Amino acid sequence: MNEQINAVLRPKSIAVVGASATPGKIGYTVLENLVKEGYNGVIYPINPTATEILGMKVYKSISDVPGPIDAACITIPAKFVSAAVDECGKKGVKGLIIITSGFSEVGDRALEDEIVAKAHSYNMRILGPNIVGTLSNSDKLNASFAPFLPLEGKASLVTQSGALLIAIDAASFTRRVGFDKLVSIGNAADISISDLVTWLDEDASTSCISLYIEGFKDGRAFIEAGKAASKPIIALKSGVSAHGAAAAASHTGSLAGAAKVYSAAFQQAGVIQASDLNNLFDRTLALSLQPPMRGDNLLVLTNGGGVGVLATDAAERYGLPLKFAPADVQAELKKHMPEFGSAKNPVDMTGMAGLEWYHETTKFAYSHPWVDGLVVLYCETAMTNPMEIAQGILTAVEESGIKDKPITVSFVGGERSDKAMRMLVEKGIPAYPAPDIAVNAMGALREYTHLREMVTEGAVAAPKVDSKTAREVIAKARMEGRGALTEIESKQVFAAYGLPVTTTQLARTEDEAVALAKKIGFPIVMKIVSPDILHKSDAGGVKVNVKDEQAVRDNFRTIMANARAYKADADIHGIAIQEMAPWGTEVILGSVNDPTFGPTMMFGLGGIFVEVLKDVTFRVAPVSAGQAARMLGEIRGAPILAGVRGEAPRDRKALSEVLCLYSNMIFDLADEIAESDANPVLVYEEGKGVKVVDARVILKKKA
Numbered sequence: 001m002n003e004q005i006n007a008v009l010r011p012k013s014i015a016v017v018g019a020s021a022t023p024g025k026i027g028y029t030v031l032e033n034l035v036k037e038g039y040n041g042v043i044y045p046i047n048p049t050a051t052e053i054l055g056m057k058v059y060k061s062i063s064d065v066p067g068p069i070d071a072a073c074i075t076i077p078a079k080f081v082s083a084a085v086d087e088c089g090k091k092g093v094k095g096l097i098i099i100t101s102g103f104s105e106v107g108d109r110a111l112e113d114e115i116v117a118k119a120h121s122y123n124m125r126i127l128g129p130n131i132v133g134t135l136s137n138s139d140k141l142n143a144s145f146a147p148f149l150p151l152e153g154k155a156s157l158v159t160q161s162g163a164l165l166i167a168i169d170a171a172s173f174t175r176r177v178g179f180d181k182l183v184s185i186g187n188a189a190d191i192s193i194s195d196l197v198t199w200l201d202e203d204a205s206t207s208c209i210s211l212y213i214e215g216f217k218d219g220r221a222f223i224e225a226g227k228a229a230s231k232p233i234i235a236l237k238s239g240v241s242a243h244g245a246a247a248a249a250s251h252t253g254s255l256a257g258a259a260k261v262y263s264a265a266f267q268q269a270g271v272i273q274a275s276d277l278n279n280l281f282d283r284t285l286a287l288s289l290q291p292p293m294r295g296d297n298l299l300v301l302t303n304g305g306g307v308g309v310l311a312t313d314a315a316e317r318y319g320l321p322l323k324f325a326p327a328d329v330q331a332e333l334k335k336h337m338p339e340f341g342s343a344k345n346p347v348d349m350t351g352m353a354g355l356e357w358y359h360e361t362t363k364f365a366y367s368h369p370w371v372d373g374l375v376v377l378y379c380e381t382a383m384t385n386p387m388e389i390a391q392g393i394l395t396a397v398e399e400s401g402i403k404d405k406p407i408t409v410s411f412v413g414g415e416r417s418d419k420a421m422r423m424l425v426e427k428g429i430p431a432y433p434a435p436d437i438a439v440n441a442m443g444a445l446r447e448y449t450h451l452r453e454m455v456t457e458g459a460v461a462a463p464k465v466d467s468k469t470a471r472e473v474i475a476k477a478r479m480e481g482r483g484a485l486t487e488i489e490s491k492q493v494f495a496a497y498g499l500p501v502t503t504t505q506l507a508r509t510e511d512e513a514v515a516l517a518k519k520i521g522f523p524i525v526m527k528i529v530s531p532d533i534l535h536k537s538d539a540g541g542v543k544v545n546v547k548d549e550q551a552v553r554d555n556f557r558t559i560m561a562n563a564r565a566y567k568a569d570a571d572i573h574g575i576a577i578q579e580m581a582p583w584g585t586e587v588i589l590g591s592v593n594d595p596t597f598g599p600t601m602m603f604g605l606g607g608i609f610v611e612v613l614k615d616v617t618f619r620v621a622p623v624s625a626g627q628a629a630r631m632l633g634e635i636r637g638a639p640i641l642a643g644v645r646g647e648a649p650r651d652r653k654a655l656s657e658v659l660c661l662y663s664n665m666i667f668d669l670a671d672e673i674a675e676s677d678a679n680p681v682l683v684y685e686e687g688k689g690v691k692v693v694d695a696r697v698i699l700k701k702k703a
């Protein structure tokens with residue numbers, strides 16, 4: 001474990017720099033919190049004028065402290081922090097918890113950089129600045145100005161919003177979601193979310209890592225930290241509305257909003273997502289208390305048809321559609337219900353179900369190998385006692401001796417149900433007030449297994465590429481002062497990375513056009529080549545299905561005239577003579593260089609699917625063969641690739657390979673390519689491959 005981060009999150013001794021005797025000041029509250037919660041380390045209050053605060057001896061400066069100091073919690077104004085960092089460094093403090101605001105969040109990046117550089121020069125790490133602090137139940141450490149330690153539990157939360165930490169701290173008691181650590185990360189000037197994921201993954205008191213994220217600095221480090229983690233990680237990302245999508249030069253750029261790119265990155269990092277704050281609580285509870293769900297067979301037990309149907313709907317919504325239980329399972333379940341009950345799935349024991357039936361069916365179903373996950377529902381009735389039912393469920397689970405299968409519960413009712421659920425949660429069984437929430441929580445436990453399978457599947461293959469040729473093409477365009485490659489150049493770059501582009505060559509004159517057309521073979525396509533005309537069709541610069549020599553000559557003149565009419569001063573390189581690819585299913589590949597995650601690729605069906613329906617999916621490059629195949633299945637238009645209305649299936653294997661090659665290209669040339677697209681790419685019947693018909697590369701601006 002990282003020693004300095006250890007010192008910050010689990011200090012054996014802590015100095016409060018700016019400890020104050022004045023109630024209401026943060027420096028007073030932090031000290032009071034440390035004392036009040038019974039922190040099990042040594043506390044050193046530091047203040048230049050006070051002699052005693054809260055009965056503790058106060059040191060005038062950190063250098064006066066007699067013993068070693070693991071962490072210093074800084075609660076003095078920003079302008080004094082840099083000097084305090086020096087003092088701490090000289091004293092040999094290992095880590096700093098800087099609560100103080102007034103750094104990059106208000107535009108003072110220089111001061112923030114200065115304190116980080118200083119801290120590093122003394123081998124110290126910084127949590128913050130601009131944070132509430134850090135809390136740890138297992139150490140009785142409340143080094144923060146949040147009012148108290150959270151409800152004890154096994155999850156640990158890292159949040160970029162300090163106010164949210166305080167809110168979650170308080171809500172942990174009403175929501176009955178327990179935490180061991182709450183860590184406020186603020187400006188994350190030094191210790192990052194990724195560092196904390198790695199640290200918490202090794203923390204014995206943490207079973208699930210819960211994150212509230214506004215944005216990262218280094219998205220790839222996060223993906224790596226997530227992949228390497230062995231505990232479930234759940235993230236709530238805010239700021240995903242279309243409002244934030246960057247204005248961009250390409251299709252992909254305009255479609256690559258934060259939501260889609262972050263979702264892709266979370267998936268690649270093996271991180272489960274929460275849809276909102278409630279969902280973060282609900283899923284954190286299940287992930288912190290229950291093992292993952294290893295198969296698809298979910299069984300729902302209920303005493304009420306309505307909640308059973310609600311759970312059935314939710315199961316489908318959250319990726320766990322219910323299946324009928326096998327006949328032997330049904331036969332056994334039938335023994336614990338009246339004639340008019342149903343042993344299918346959901347298993348409806350009816351309103352007659354009391355303690356005994358709940359106990360017997362739960363025990364049987366939970367123990368049966370067909371069942372991979374169990375959701376037990378209960379509607380409060382006049383004849384039954386919720387606490388008794390809860391006790392029956394708990395005893396059944398305990399008697400089964402099973403530890404590697406998840407169970408979630410929902411009691412729908414009033415105060416008695418609420419009390420019963422509290423008891424279940426305290427005993428480690430997540431319980432929720434609505435059936436769909438219990439199913440959603442189970443969905444998170446299933447997602448976790450899927451995500452772990454994905455991140456551990458085969459590594460990304462590194463195909464043989466001719467990057468030298470690609471870089472030469474780019475260098476030549478840059479030499480000519482261009483920020484984009486022409487179609488022919490783009491295709492040369494694509495071809496150098498193994499992508500199957502249509503044969504395209506440049507004709508400068510009519511005669512050259514005729515000669516090339518004959519060489520390539522009729523019919524051909526003719527397209528204007530000009531760095532000043534990116535939308536070739538709009539300029540009347542494209543002619544397809546050109547069948548003979550005379551047509552080549554006629555079209556050559558027409559295209560040239562159209563291009564000049566479109567933009568009189570356009571720099572025209574000539575006309576591309578291109579093999580006319582036969583019809584296929586149109587798809588689009590695109591890329592952006594995302595500010596957080598770097599080269600990121602998009603895939604979707606072409607035409608209206610992308611234009612109108614925005615039916616696209618993203619991945620951070622490069623992608624493995626498994627991820628590429630998943631991208632094909634993720635879009636709503638996936639059945640079109642599988643073959644609809646009697647059409648043969650498309651060559652998805654070849655298309656997956658193309659996705660991998662393309663992702664490898666944008667990854668390898670990330671220092672050069674800002675955006676690119678291949679549109680359209682034609683996909684033929686199985687075994688007949690794929691053709692990239694048009695390609696575009698926009699170069700990164702260089703200083």
Ligand code: ACO
Nearest residue numbers: 018020025026046047075076077100101130131132162163
């Ligand atoms: N060493 C030790 N003590 C010092 C030093 C020093 N170098 N310099 C000053 N002090 C003492 C002061 O004398 C004072 O003690 P006193 O009360 O005995 O006089 C104490 O440190 C605090 O200094 P003040 O000048 O009184 O500062 P104040 O308490 O008003 O503010 C604070 C300091 C809280 C750090 C403020 O600058 C700040 O940043 N506030 C915002 C913090 C915040 O909200 N962070 C989380 C953001 S997330 C969210 O919004 C929920």
